[in-house]
Amino acid sequence: MSGEGSGPSPAVTCRHVGATRGGVQVLHDVDLVVPPGAWVSLVGPNGSGKTTLLHVLAGLVPSSGEVRIASVSPGRAARRVTARTVALMPQRPVVPEGVTVEELVRLGRTPHIARFGSETERDLTIVNRVVERLELGPLTRRFATELSGGELQRVVLARALAQEPRVLLLDEPTSALDIGHQQQVLELVDSMRTESDLTVIAAMHDLTSAAQYGDRLVLLDRGRVVADGTPAAVLTVDRIAQVYGARVEILDRPAGRAVLPLRDPWKAP
Numbered sequence: 001m002s003g004e005g006s007g008p009s010p011a012v013t014c015r016h017v018g019a020t021r022g023g024v025q026v027l028h029d030v031d032l033v034v035p036p037g038a039w040v041s042l043v044g045p046n047g048s049g050k051t052t053l054l055h056v057l058a059g060l061v062p063s064s065g066e067v068r069i070a071s072v073s074p075g076r077a078a079r080r081v082t083a084r085t086v087a088l089m090p091q092r093p094v095v096p097e098g099v100t101v102e103e104l105v106r107l108g109r110t111p112h113i114a115r116f117g118s119e120t121e122r123d124l125t126i127v128n129r130v131v132e133r134l135e136l137g138p139l140t141r142r143f144a145t146e147l148s149g150g151e152l153q154r155v156v157l158a159r160a161l162a163q164e165p166r167v168l169l170l171d172e173p174t175s176a177l178d179i180g181h182q183q184q185v186l187e188l189v190d191s192m193r194t195e196s197d198l199t200v201i202a203a204m205h206d207l208t209s210a211a212q213y214g215d216r217l218v219l220l221d222r223g224r225v226v227a228d229g230t231p232a233a234v235l236t237v238d239r240i241a242q243v244y245g246a247r248v249e250i251l252d253r254p255a256g257r258a259v260l261p262l263r264d265p266w267k268a269p
């Protein structure tokens with residue numbers, strides 16, 4: 001599962017990566033090699049370091065060890081170069097006042113526009129295509145600050161996709177979405193992944209979605225990778241009990257592994 005060997009160059013390489021937040025070490029010795037076109041679901045309890053790892057990969061948080069996205073070192077390369085290679089859909093997007101949905105999505109093209117240049121026909125075509133695929137047409141003239149949480153989440157994903165990155169980092173991409181939009185968004189990302197060899201690394205709390213969309217799961221616990229493999233290898237009843245302190249049943253379905261939370265039968269009415 002490492003993606004090493006004689007295949008294509010990895011899309012993502014982390015070797016012995018560590019990171020501190022507020023003076024505390026929150027990532028320890030993370031090794032991760034991801035081939036182009038893979039979907040890696042990053043799972044783990046609250047505070048286990050998922051967002052920190054995504055921010056390290058996006059070059060937003062300094063780290064020790066080696067980090068490469070394609071041939072770019074995100075913490076060291078110029079921001080524009082990094083932003084043409086890797087896009088982050090943040091968990092808590094910050095939206096400036098007075099910016100419309102269309103303007104926000106168009107901001108995704110900024111790293112591709114020459115300094116002092118303006119948008120080309122191609123930039124506008126890409127923005128329109130993303131808006132159409134996420135069915136955002138009716139929202140384009142609205143102010144982004146006035147959207148619902150789920151609407152904003154889809155707009156922020158559109159901005160990241162308009163960036164045309166090689167690697168897309170998603171931080172809880174469906175946390176504010178209803179069940180229909182969850183499926184729509186995850187299917188869309190998956191089809192863009194297969195169409196354009198996009199590499200996806202998605203932090204997800206929903207273990208069923210993580211297993212059904214990810215061909216590989218990386219489980220973090222207290223800043224360390226404690227399991228890395230197929231959903232079937234990583235998601236076991238015992239491991240979920242140990243890492244999350246949760247009681248679950250595992251269901252194997254044609255679409256993949258499903259994780260069903262169960263109430264303690266002694267406490268149920």
Ligand SMILES: Nc1ncnc2c1ncn2[C@@H]1O[C@H](COP(=O)(O)OP(=O)(O)OP(=O)(O)O)[C@@H](O)[C@H]1O
Pocket residue numbers: 021022026044045046047048049050051052053
């Ligand atoms: N800016 C910060 N300053 C200080 N500590 C931080 C900061 N950001 C994160 N941390 C701490 O780093 C640790 C890892 O946080 P992180 O957000 O990466 O976890 P997570 O797995 O994404 O959590 P969640 O599932 O709750 O979103 C936590 O203990 C968190 O409190």
